[in-house]
Amino acid sequence: MAHSLTSECTPLKLEYDSCFNSWFEGYLEPAVSAASSAEQRAKYSREKAQEYEQKCGKIWAAYRDCVQKAVKEKGLDDLLDQARRDNPLKEPPTTTISSSSSS
């Protein structure tokens, strides 16, 4: 896994990344097939979001604090804030993908 912005954060980042990846790898495929009903999907999403919080919440908080400091140290906080103001992207962008399935 790639390094963090600063070497202090790298161990936290690596621990967080492995936590997320192992959760995500268990999450994704069942999530794809859980589409059978809306209630089932909602239940699965809720449980899995909770599980993520339980498993990775602590290490995420530690890593986030570290990386937030690093972003400031590197002078990226203003650039990041500006980019967030320009385009918050809180929702998925509406993509205009030219579908290839019709060809």
Place this chain on the structure above:
Amino acid sequence: MHYFSQTFNYDHSWARVIIGMWHKYPNPHCSHVVTVDVVDRSVDPRTGVIRTERILGCKQRTPVWIVKLFGGSEDAFVREISFIDPSTQTATISSVNLTLSQFATCNEMIHYSPAPDGRTAFHQTAEIETRVAMWRSAADKLEGWLATRFEQNAQLGKVGFTDVLRQLWEDAKEQKPAHAGA
């Protein structure tokens, strides 16, 4: 404005490609990407959509004239936001440069969706544009340089990610293992 677009398929299922996304770096083909940090992430307990905001740190040789005209250094940072929606099997990744953003913007959009035969369609577009009120020939040169670099990195990204997916899943006895290169 420069416009870039490419579409192709990866020989892996959507879920495998999306799992692979988080393993793309570090990558010998994309050695310019040196740091990757998650700065925000949420798992929507209602929809199951995962939103991730990352900062990628890149190091690439920058021509002297760029440094002279626009300042900066070899270090460049990119903000990337991804949405992964398992219910629709869509992933969208939007990226924009943080470095030199007062002079030019490079907006990239990537989209992964399932393709026939258990493959995954990759669709990438990028718009590279200099900001207004710039000395014209410098703006054109900057834009041209950014576009060239983007295209080079896009090709490296394709080769690099193909390798990552093959290594990640080759032991999984997939029916159709991917082949590196094109």
